[in-house]
Amino acid sequence: MTFKLWISNNLPEINNDIMKFEILYQGLINLIFKRTKGFKILIIQPNNYNNNYNNFDNYYNNWLNYSSLLQNKFSIINLQKLNFNYQVKKGVELLFVNELSKLFNLLKQYVLNLRHLIISINFGNKLRYSSQVIILLSQFIESQKNLEILEINDFWDPRKFSPIFDAIKSQKKSLKYLYLEGLKNFVPLLNILIYCNNLEILNLKGFAQMEENINFNFNFNNNNNNNNNNNNLINLPIKHLYSWDVPSYLDINDMGLLLKMINLSLITLAIDKVIDNNLLEIIKNFCPNIQNLSLGLFNTSFPEILPSLIYNLPLNHLYLDIFGYNFSDVLIDLTNSIPSTVISLYINFTLLPNQLDYFLNEMKAKPKILGIIDKYMIKNDHLEIIIKYAKIHNNNLKELHWFGNLDDEIIKDNMNEAKSIIPLICYPIYNFLDSKINL
Numbered sequence: 208m209t210f211k212l213w214i215s216n217n218l219p220e221i222n223n224d225i226m227k228f229e230i231l232y233q234g235l236i237n238l239i240f241k242r243t244k245g246f247k248i249l250i251i252q253p254n255n256y257n258n259n260y261n262n263f264d265n266y267y268n269n270w271l272n273y274s275s276l277l278q279n280k281f282s283i284i285n286l287q288k289l290n291f292n293y294q295v296k297k298g299v300e301l302l303f304v305n306e307l308s309k310l311f312n313l314l315k316q317y318v319l320n321l322r323h324l325i326i327s328i329n330f331g332n333k334l335r336y337s338s339q340v341i342i343l344l345s346q347f348i349e350s351q352k353n354l355e356i357l358e359i360n361d362f363w364d365p366r367k368f369s370p371i372f373d374a375i376k377s378q379k380k381s382l383k384y385l386y387l388e389g390l391k392n393f394v395p396l397l398n399i400l401i402y403c404n405n406l407e408i409l410n411l412k413g414f415a416q417m418e419e420n421i422n423f424n425f426n427f428n429n430n431n432n433n434n435n436n437n438n439n440l441i442n443l444p445i446k447h448l449y450s451w452d453v454p455s456y457l458d459i460n461d462m463g464l465l466l467k468m469i470n471l472s473l474i475t476l477a478i479d480k481v482i483d484n485n486l487l488e489i490i491k492n493f494c495p496n497i498q499n500l501s502l503g504l505f506n507t508s509f510p511e512i513l514p515s516l517i518y519n520l521p522l523n524h525l526y527l528d529i530f531g532y533n534f535s536d537v538l539i540d541l542t543n544s545i546p547s548t549v550i551s552l553y554i555n556f557t558l559l560p561n562q563l564d565y566f567l568n569e570m571k572a573k574p575k576i577l578g579i580i581d582k583y584m585i586k587n588d589h590l591e592i593i594i595k596y597a598k599i600h601n602n603n604l605k606e607l608h609w610f611g612n613l614d615d616e617i618i619k620d621n622m623n624e625a626k627s628i629i630p631l632i633c634y635p636i637y638n639f640l641d642s643k644i645n646l
Contacts, residue, residue: 345374358386477501501526514544529556553578578608585611
């Protein structure tokens with residue numbers, strides 16, 4: 208009510224309430240920029256709301272007013288984190304590029320010590336202006352003196368070698384965390400990783416359709432299958448590798464090569480779709496120090512190598528997503544493979560109640576955290592098995608992560624009993640693979 212009265216008294220000539228709000232909003236932004244002693248975090252994420260205005264009129268309603276920055280440059284000198292997230296609307300691509308040019312030209316003059324940069328730009332299927340934007344972004348990245356965390360989506364034209372890779376290389380001494388979404392070409396990534404001597408975490412998500420017949424120079428031998436024959440590969444210092452939405456065409460020639468190059472450094476590995484059994488063979492032979500493992504297996508038959516792979520790793524945390532198998536024939540081998548070192552175990556595959564009973568009580572591990580993810584095991588019979596297990600093992604189980612409604616009337620009685628025995632029961636918290644470990 209106070210704001211409405213202020214607007215009525217000070218902006219009487221403007222009849223459009225939304226425009227009045229925009230003017231008031233920009234006034235508040237200007238005031239904040241003038242009064243601040245210096246921002247450490249700046250998030251530029253315009254609202255993409257839809258209203259009766261056409262795309263051109265609505266563009267500026269969703270855009271940052273640069274006058275605030277231009278008039279108060281010292282407010283951003285100490286900036287440590289910048290998050291820029293924008294979806295470019297149809298018909299305003301050129302206008303977007305022009306405005307973005309003003310922003311980045313300003314930022315690269317005054318913002319030189321970013322620690323964390325997040326860039327997400329969605330051009331849709333329009334690649335016409337992406338090369339101009341990527342040049343602006345690359346120049347801004349290169350201007351930074353100590354960038355540690357870079358998160359970016361792949362919006363550029365995959366038919367050309369993007370300058371973004373050279374820009375990433377410019378931060379080779381400081382970069383510790385790299386997140387790429389929608390990667391369209393794997394080889395340029397491998398070509399820059401060899402220079403990033405302090406990169407600890409690589410997070411790859413949502414691979415786009417890879418472009419074929421794109422040739423980049425990559426000089427490392429990737430035709431051998433054991434350590435002795437791969438001494439010419441450069442070792443990468445990456446400790447934590449995450450790969451989500453992995454397409455089936457990423458196999459031993461790309462993802463496998465990356466794993467060989469990381470080799471002994473790897474502590475955490477998460478791959479949500481493994482179809483190539485040869486990839487499991489590489490993990491077993493080249494990455495013996497994995498402590499945190501998450502695998503999604505969608506092979507046509509149960510991978511025989513899986514039990515021996517798991518058994519020989521010093522695992523603390525294990526997440527298994529195994530799709531579409533009858534476990535009668537492999538249950539004993541799988542049960543025996545779980546190392547005694549495992550303290551948190553997530554099960555995303557279907558076991559009958561008697562199979563779950565055998566699995567929990569016969570495996571060497573006595574996890575403190577148990578995750579039941581598979582929807583076909585969110586039943587009373589399975590919950591009774593877990594309660595029995597918790598009682599037998601002297602309440603060693605401290606957390607149950609249950610992928611179902613905790614207040615379901617059908618399992619209410621058993622759930623109440625479980626809560627009296629297990630200190631914490633909650634919806635699954637998939638946090639043992641924290642993508643910002645120690646950063």
